[in-house]
Amino acid sequence: MKMEKLITNELGSGDNFSLKIIKLQGICEDNSKKVYIQANVHGAEVQGNAVIYHLIEALRNNLSLIQGEIVLVPQANPLGSNQKVGTWTYGRFNPITGDNWNRMYKDVLKNEEALNTLAKEHKDDATTSKKLKKLLKEKIQAMKQSLSSYGPNENSIHFLNLQELASDADIVLDLHTGPIATNYLYVPAFLEEESKHLGFNHMLIIPNEFGTAMDEATFMPWVHLQKALKEHEIDYKIPFSSYTVELEGEELIDLERAKIEASKICQYLVYKKVLTKNPFSTPTVGDQYYCHLKDYKTYYAPRGGLVNYTKKVGELVKKDTTLFEILNFNDLDNLVTPYKAYKDCLVINHNTSSNIRDGMELYQVMENYWKID
The missing domain is CATH 2.40.50.100 (RNA polymerase II/Efflux pump adaptor protein, barrel-sandwich hybrid domain)
Known part of the structure; x- marks a missing residue:
């Protein structure tokens, strides 16, 4: 296990905010998967950090359980986490521009001609998927450079950094909370059947479309690729999974509940063959309800x-x-x-x-x- 830091903001005082990027690497082979999990993009939505804590504690001395790599990014928006109004965290919107922190991501490969090239060169799904990850990372890096030519825009660069961290992942989980809420998932339509394996009780099925949130920003390149391949009469099952995971209410952490939530995530990763077994007790799954976003x-x-x-x-x-x-x-x-x-x-x-x-x-x-x- 190792931790890297990425500076995100330099404050007026000259001090820096930074991301903590924690990498848990297990047994890596050609078909091994990478999992990317981030939490707390909205400043008040802190429960995901408690889940990441339990994942670290459970896996740091059990790296042999991991078939691939798990990347964890707690407190993924330091600027949002540190905006307080009285005792409350004003962390859903940028206090200067008014923008929602989770509506700043980019549909990087929209109308990208290189996808047509990938489709023409398609030999097998695995090779094409690797090429897509490479293309995605390159396009994000080019977009960052272009948007920084007159200085970094705080509403763009930070979130492109998060997209870049997730660009070569096979599974992306973006941990959020509601205000006062139950647990629920935002599920892209192509993952409706799979989503039950996360063990959450409420699933909102969203269209395979871009709405500027992290889950959509990470699954849309794969949707675009599938569409490009279909135009060449190639059937392609998207091998990628991305969810927004809502962990009940904001402002408070509950370590006991977080352990159950971490267990559900690990059970899902067993299903996805990223973990050989769940390091926690097997979670209980209650009634599961689905609903379309409309x-x-x-x-x-x-x-x-x-x-x-x-x-x-x-x-x-x-x-x-x-x-x-x-x-x-x-x-x-x-x-x-x-x-x-x-x-x-x-x-x-x-x-x-x-x-x-x-x-x-x-x-x-x-x-x-x-x-x-």
Whole structure:
């Protein structure tokens, strides 16, 4: 095991922020896989760091379990992690530009002519996949150089650095949390069947399209390659996996829960033949629910006031059941107003605050969900 550091920001004081890149290398052969796991791109979403801690502790003296390499990047956005407002971490958006830290990645190989060349030269899937990784890294490096010609843009270079670290990986896990949330995954459509092996309870199926997040930025080169090969009448199964992993709520770590979450990740890596066995106890997998992104709905506050969230995250809610109540002192005869669920739903997360103005997000729920056996 070794740790490298990559300077990310130089502050006005002359001090530096840096990434800690932890590499766990096991038995490496031609068909060995590389796993890239990062956490805490949003500053308040700290639970993934606790998961990475458990992965380090479990594997550092068991490197022989690893068939390939695992790269871990905790606290992947030092600038975001260090933005505080009072006791709260203001870490979802760049406080200067207002940009969402997890919406800054690039669709590097979009409209890339070199993909057509790869398709024309295709001999076998393994060789073409290696060529894609090489092309991806080269294009990211060229993009970084181009964007830095007048100085590094903080909203571009750092996230291209993260993409470059993941560019030769076979599996990418981007660890996040919700506000007050249950556990859930963002799953690209081509990985719907595989996703159950991560052992999480709630899966949001997203289109195989680019939406500027890390999971999409890493799987889209493979989607583009598959499309280019299809135009040459070549069937190609994407050998790459990428997920956004949501580890319940923000601002606090829970080391006991993190151990269970680390065990689920390791069990998945056993399934993917990266680990020969799970160094933790085998995790229990509960009911698993799926939902398409188009059916992932947000309830917004119909008025300002103080919100009583009557349904908990992970709870199944029936249509016309009270979902939340709003306390507002403008009408002394109707101080509390109940609001009902529009449809049957499964609660995924809700706002961290009861002090709400109209139009703010309250709940996010799955509708038209289904349960797998």
